[in-house]
Amino acid sequence: xxxxxxxxxxxxxxxxxxxxxxxxxxxxxxxxxxxxxxxxxxxxxxxxxxxxxxxxxxxxxxxxxxxxxxxxxxxxxxxxxxxxxxxxxxxxxxxxxxxxxxxxxxxxxxxxxxxxxxxxxxxxxxxxxxxxxxxxxxxxxxxxxxxxxxxxxxxxxxxxxxxxxxxxxxxxxxxxxxxxxxxxxxxxxxxxxxxxxxxxxxxxxxxxxxxxxxxxxxxxxxxxxxxxxxxxxxxxxxxxxxxxxxxxxxxxxxxxxxxxxxxxxxxxxxxxxxxxxxxxxxxxxxxxxxxxxxxxxxxxxxxxxxxxxxxxxxxxxxxxxxxxxxxxxxxxxxxxxxxxxxxxxxxxxxxxxxxxxxxxxxxxxxxxxxxxxxxxxxxxxxxxxxxxxxxxxxxxxxxxxxxxxxxxxxxxxxxxxxxxxxxxxxxxxxxxxxxxxxxxxxxxxxxxxxxxxxxxxxxxxxxxxxxxxxxxxxxxxxxxxxxxxxxxxxxxxxxxxxxxxxxxxxxxxxxxxxxxxxxxxxxxxxxxxxxxxxxxxxxxxxxxxxxxxxxxxxxxxxxxxxxxxxxxxxxxxxxxxxxxxxxxxxxxxxxxxxxxxxxxxxxxxxxxxxxxxxxxxxxxxxxxxxxxxxxxxxxxxxxxxxxxxxxxxxxxxxxxxxxxxxxxxxxxxxxxxxxxxxxxxxxxxxxxxxxxxxx
Numbered sequence: 001x002x003x004x005x006x007x008x009x010x011x012x013x014x015x016x017x018x019x020x021x022x023x024x025x026x027x028x029x030x031x032x033x034x035x036x037x038x039x040x041x042x043x044x045x046x047x048x049x050x051x052x053x054x055x056x057x058x059x060x061x062x063x064x065x066x067x068x069x070x071x072x073x074x075x076x077x078x079x080x081x082x083x084x085x086x087x088x089x090x091x092x093x094x095x096x097x098x099x100x101x102x103x104x105x106x107x108x109x110x111x112x113x114x115x116x117x118x119x120x121x122x123x124x125x126x127x128x129x130x131x132x133x134x135x136x137x138x139x140x141x142x143x144x145x146x147x148x149x150x151x152x153x154x155x156x157x158x159x160x161x162x163x164x165x166x167x168x169x170x171x172x173x174x175x176x177x178x179x180x181x182x183x184x185x186x187x188x189x190x191x192x193x194x195x196x197x198x199x200x201x202x203x204x205x206x207x208x209x210x211x212x213x214x215x216x217x218x219x220x221x222x223x224x225x226x227x228x229x230x231x232x233x234x235x236x237x238x239x240x241x242x243x244x245x246x247x248x249x250x251x252x253x254x255x256x257x258x259x260x261x262x263x264x265x266x267x268x269x270x271x272x273x274x275x276x277x278x279x280x281x282x283x284x285x286x287x288x289x290x291x292x293x294x295x296x297x298x299x300x301x302x303x304x305x306x307x308x309x310x311x312x313x314x315x316x317x318x319x320x321x322x323x324x325x326x327x328x329x330x331x332x333x334x335x336x337x338x339x340x341x342x343x344x345x346x347x348x349x350x351x352x353x354x355x356x357x358x359x360x361x362x363x364x365x366x367x368x369x370x371x372x373x374x375x376x377x378x379x380x381x382x383x384x385x386x387x388x389x390x391x392x393x394x395x396x397x398x399x400x401x402x403x404x405x406x407x408x409x410x411x412x413x414x415x416x417x418x419x420x421x422x423x424x425x426x427x428x429x430x431x432x433x434x435x436x437x438x439x440x441x442x443x444x445x446x447x448x449x450x451x452x453x454x455x456x457x458x459x460x461x462x463x464x465x466x467x468x469x470x471x472x473x474x475x476x477x478x479x480x481x482x483x484x485x486x487x488x489x490x491x492x493x494x495x496x497x498x499x500x501x502x503x504x505x506x507x508x509x510x511x512x513x514x515x516x517x518x519x520x521x522x523x524x525x526x527x528x529x530x531x532x533x534x535x536x537x538x539x540x541x542x543x544x545x546x547x548x549x550x551x552x553x554x555x556x557x558x559x560x561x562x563x564x565x566x567x568x569x570x571x572x573x574x575x576x577x578x579x580x581x582x583x584x585x586x587x588x589x590x591x592x593x594x595x596x597x598x599x600x601x602x603x604x605x606x607x608x609x610x611x612x613x614x615x616x617x618x619x620x621x622x623x624x625x626x627x628x629x630x631x632x633x634x635x636x637x638x639x640x641x642x643x644x645x646x647x648x649x650x651x652x653x654x655x656x657x658x659x660x661x662x663x664x665x666x667x668x669x670x671x672x673x674x675x676x677x678x679x680x681x682x683x684x685x686x687x688x689x690x691x692x693x694x695x
Contacts, residue, residue, distance in 0.1 A: 007072045007098040010259065015040070019064045019076040019094070021123060024103055026259040029190045033257075035129030036233040039211060042076070043092055044237070045109065046119035049085060057081045059092065059124065072098045088113045094123060101259045104197075107252040109244060117244035121207070122196070122252045126235040130154045130222065136188070140264045140535060141171050141181035141206070144461050146514035146527055146547055148264070148535030153183055153234070157210045159220035167214040172205040174461030174468030174486055177514035177538050181206060182267035189614075191260055193267040196238050198253030199278045201486035201517045203462075203470055209235040241470060243481035265612040268541040281520050281544050287370060288453060288508035288523040291327045292606055293570040293595055294372075294548060295320035298411070298577045300332035300348055302340035302423045305412045307578060310352035313360040317369040319580035323572060323588035324595040328364060329455050329510075329526075331374040331577065333357065338374065339409050340423045342381045343391075345442035347449065354449060361450040370452040372510055377439065377456050377492065378463055379425040382406060394428040394435040396463050396485070397473040403427075407458075429463050429471050431479060431488035439492065440499050447500040453508035454500075455526055456493075461515040462486045468515070486517070493521040514538050519545050529568055530559070532645055533625045536566055536610050543567070543609040543632065551591075552576050554584040557687035558645045560594050561669070564689055565627045565641040567608060570595065590687075593669050597691070601667070603631050604639040604693065616640045616692075617655030617679070624652045624684060642682070643689040655679035656694045667691040 002022060003014040013023035020040040024033040034040055043059035062082065068075040076094045080087055089112040097104045107122040131137070134154035143149050151158065158169025173179040179198075184191030196204060211233055214220040225232040244250045260266045283289045297316055299308040308316065310333075317328055332338035334345045347357045361371050380391040395403040406424040410416020430436035446454050462468020463485040471484035479487065493509070500507040510524040516538075524546040538545060548571035549563045563570045570591055574583040581588040598605045608629035615638075616628045623644045631637030638659075644650045656664070656678055664680070667673045669688050676682065676692075684690050 003067065003069055003074065005069055005072055005074050005096065005098050007100060010098050010101060010103060012074070012096055012098060012103055014067070014074060014076070016067055017063060018042070018060055019062075019067065019078065020060050021125060024125065024257060026101070026192075029259055029261070031190065031192060031259060032131070033125055033192065034127045035131065036127035036231040038231050039127035039129075039233040039235070041124035041126030041235060043094060043107065043123055044119070044121040045081070045090065045092065045117055047088060047090065047113065047115050047117055049115060052085065055083065055085060057083055057088065057090070060126070088115070090117065103257045104254040105257070106254050107250075109250045111244050111246055111248055111250075114246055116246065117250070118242060120240040120242055120244075120250060120252065121237040122240060122255050124235055124237040126233065127231075128234040128236055129232060130225070133185070133187075136185050137183060138186055139181060139183045140537065142177040142514070142537045144175055144177055144467065144514060146177055146525060146536075146538040147529065147531060148537035150535065155221055157214040157220040157222060158208055159214050164209065166212065167210045167220060169208045170205045172203070172467050172469075174201070174203065174515050174517075175205075177461065178271060178516045178541065179204070180267060180271045182264040184263045184267070186263065189262050191263060191267060193256070193258040193260060193270050194236075194238075195258075195271060195274070196253055196255045197274055200253070200483065201490060202240065202253075202480075202482040203468055203485060204238060204240045204482070207235075207237050207239050211235065241482055263612055263614070264535070264537070265540055268537065272541050275516065279517070279520050281542075283523065283544050286508055286523050287506060288510065289544070289546065291370065291569070292546070292598060293323070293325040293591065294327040294329050294572070295323070295325045295581060296329035296331065296550070296571055296573045296577060297580055298331040298338050300337035300351055301411050302337045302408075303410050303412050303416060304337065306337075306350060308351075310347070310357045310360045313371075314363045314367065316580050317364040317367050319582040320369060320572075321367065322592070323581040324592040325570075325572065325581065326368055327370050327372065329372045329374060329571075333373055336381070339425065340381055341384060342376050342379050342425060343439055343442055344386070345375060345445060358450045365452065372453045372455045373446050373449075373451040375443070375446060375454045375456050377459050377489065378427050378430065379407070379458055380428045382424050382426055391428060391435070394432040395473075396427040396429050396471045399472045401472065401474060427463055429473065429476070429484070429488055430492040431471065431476055431484060436488070436492055436495070440495055443496045444499045444503060447503035447507050452504070452506065453510065456509060456511040457526065459489065459511050459513040459515070459518070461513065462489055490517055490521075493518060497521055514545070514547070516542065524548065524569060526571075529562070529566060532562075536627070539567060540610045551587070554587055556587060557590050558643065560587070560591055561643040561687070561689040562625075564594055564598055564605065564691075565625065565643050567606065567610065567627075567629065590669065597667060597669055601639060601691065601693070603634045604629055604637050605641070605691070607631060607633045608639070613640075615656070615658055617657040618642070618652055620652035621650065624650050626652070638694060640692040641689055642684050642692070644684055644686070647686050649683050649685055651681055651683050653679055653681050654692055659694055661694045664692050664694040667693070
């Protein structure tokens with residue numbers, strides 16, 4: 001007899017002997033997560049032994065010590081956990097609560113053994129198996145670069161070849177920009193959102209494990225259970241990476257399983273609702289929020305190539321203005337050039353004096369152009385006396401106290417790109433007070449020299465770029481391991497903004513990050529959205545975070561059009577960051593026209609949010625890409641943006657079936673606007689776009 005708890009149509013069934021989770025079900029939407037109860041699980045713990053590091057305690061092999069239930073909750077307790085290596089004095093407790101449209105799982109581990117616990121699975125949903133309509137189920141999650149990655153969950157497998165015997169895939173957070181993922185039914189418009197709803201930025205990972213294996217059919221796929229003659233199923237779990245020493249207790253945040261109507265955009269709204277309760281975002285009055293285009297230029301390189309001096313910055317500003325751009329990102333302004341001598345953020349004397357830099361930045365501002373000076377947060381150049389004398393003490397460490405690999409670039413020599421002659425950097429951790437203090441002095445000096453803001457590069461999602469992995473430095477035992485790679489970054493960004501704005505109250509911060517916990521501190525993300533099409537999962541969740549797309553080609557018109565579709569900052573990096581808009585005059589003219597179009601509809605194309613494009617009723621071939629913007633300032637205002645990367649026109653039929661409207665206006669960059677009756681067939685020119693605004 002199974003134990004069942006329920007709230008309306010949401011129910012969970014448990015094996016009362018071992019506590020295995022046999023069913024997680026939404027009866028109203030017809031979603032049943034566990035299809036193979038024989039593969040059901042509940043928890044796993046990693047308890048390494050001196051002679052067996054991969055020593056796991058499997059929850060499905062433990063008998064329950066106690067089970068307490070109410071109408072909507074269950075409390076399961078296991079004590080004296082056993083493996084083939086013996087009995088261990090570890091207690092695991094699992095609390096399950098059923099709410100309207102949701103199930104929440106909370107774990108507690110009490111470690112009375114003589115060994116440390118390093119992984120806590122909260123919980124394991126084992127036996128997720130092919131439903132009848134398996135081809136329509138997609139799973140999506142955020143990448144660290146801000147887009148979404150998705151696959152057919154019940155058909156495909158994210159296989160790690162050199163790993164466990166059962167193919168396993170992982171999605172670490174941070175690493176992914178956000179911790180939630182969504183399993184949605186593309187045809188029926190329903191889904192399940194999974195998220196560790198934890199206000200603390202603890203490191204962890206989603207794990208997917210397919211049993212009993214995967215077959216190769218132009219990609220790893222689920223085997224045929226009938227032909228195999230045994231059960232096939234996916235185990236899915238949130239894994240906390242911890243350092244739970246003997247005598248300590250670990251309590252997880254709730255891991256939520258929320259059922260919803262609609263596709264993954266509905267899951268984005270669920271996460272944002274939770275996020276706003278803990279991390280309010282206020283962009284009022286920030287100039288960076290209104291700027292939809294940048295020009296980025298490296299003025300000095302780590303290989304001693306100098307392209308521009310401080311006195312040339314007004315000329316760069318004038319080039320940007322020719323394309324309608326009002327922001328300069330200046331890279332390589334500091335000692336040694338770009339990606340060299342960090343964290344020495346003083347103006348490079350080869351480029352001019354500090355006063356000349358100050359005067360140049362003021363001249364740009366007088367022209368109506370704001371400046372962002374390039375900086376970093378956590379890297380130090382290892383080829384300096386300073387590093388060998390002091391900075392090496394602050395480097396991120398792996399469990400063997402090794403600082404790991406280095407990064408670096410050299411732009412103007414072949415040897416630097418293929419033979420390793422480049423200058424090198426290592427990640428440091430601002431958890432070390434002296435390192436944080438010297439960075440704060442540097443950021444204060446950036447404001448004092450007259451910059452309007454900074455672009456903090458290489459942040460990714462934490463200390464160990466780009467994934468925020470824990471820092472095992474022996475001096476950081478006072479910080480919980482799962483926070484060592486994340487919390488110091490958040491703390492320093494908050495102090496950074498405070499220090500800089502004490503000098504310049506309008507100082508703004510951009511950063512090479514999409515990490516959700518930094519979004520309250522960061523107004524724009526330096527990014528390279530070069531995919532022709534990718535789910536804009538961060539943009540749909542956080543429309544306040546402005547993201548760049550870097551435009552490098554002299555006639556990159558289609559990529560500029562893509563920026564308008566996605567709502568991205570058009571970031572002109574002419575000649576691969578070596579030049580300005582003066583070096584790409586044809587592109588500059590198109591950028592200026594595209595910006596005029598967007599700015600004429602700023603309330604629809606910038607002060608907007610990407611919503612489910614299915615609302616637009618578009619019928620088109622695969623070459624046509626489209627996004628639907630909903631205005632955040634004009635109730636009911638929408639704009640559909642369509643473009644493609646082909647060299648000949650493409651067509652699409654647009655209907656807006658859910659709007660009581662019979663007509664729309666179609667705008668392009670190069671041609672006059674025109675009216676259409678809906679539904680309408682629209683021709684999308686090459687190297688352009690169409691913006692369809694329904695009445």
